[in-house]
Amino acid sequence: MPTEIxxxxxxxxxxxxAALIYWIWQLDHKANNAxxxxxxxxxxxxxxxxxxxxxxxxxxxxxxxxxxxxxxxKVENNQWxxxxxxxxxxxxxxR
Numbered sequence: 001m002p003t004e005i006x007x008x009x010x011x012x013x014x015x016x017x018a019a020l021i022y023w024i025w026q027l028d029h030k031a032n033n034a035x036x037x038x039x040x041x042x043x044x045x046x047x048x049x050x051x052x053x054x055x056x057x058x059x060x061x062x063x064x065x066x067x068x069x070x071x072x073x074k075v076e077n078n079q080w081x082x083x084x085x086x087x088x089x090x091x092x093x094x095r
Contacts, residue, residue: 004027011019 007023011023
């Protein structure tokens with residue numbers, strides 16, 4: 001017989017039903033600790049991956065924002081569209 005079962009039988013003989021309940025609780029506690037330890041480890045790895053992704057995303061957003069600002073400046077100054085520039089020279093308003 002496995003040693004855990006033998007120890008269970010000995011505990012039951014010596015201490016009775018309370019020892020049996022304690023032993024079952026202890027086995028459950030060990031299993032839960034192992035599960036939650038693995039869960040916390042995986043959660044930490046996910047958080048690191050999410051942080052790296054969000055850092056890269058924020059860098060891309062800064063670059064895109066800079067490009068959009070340049071584009072808006074060119075549109076407002078009519079440096080981007082030759083057709084609108086020609087209309088503005090003639091005094092026509094296309095809005």
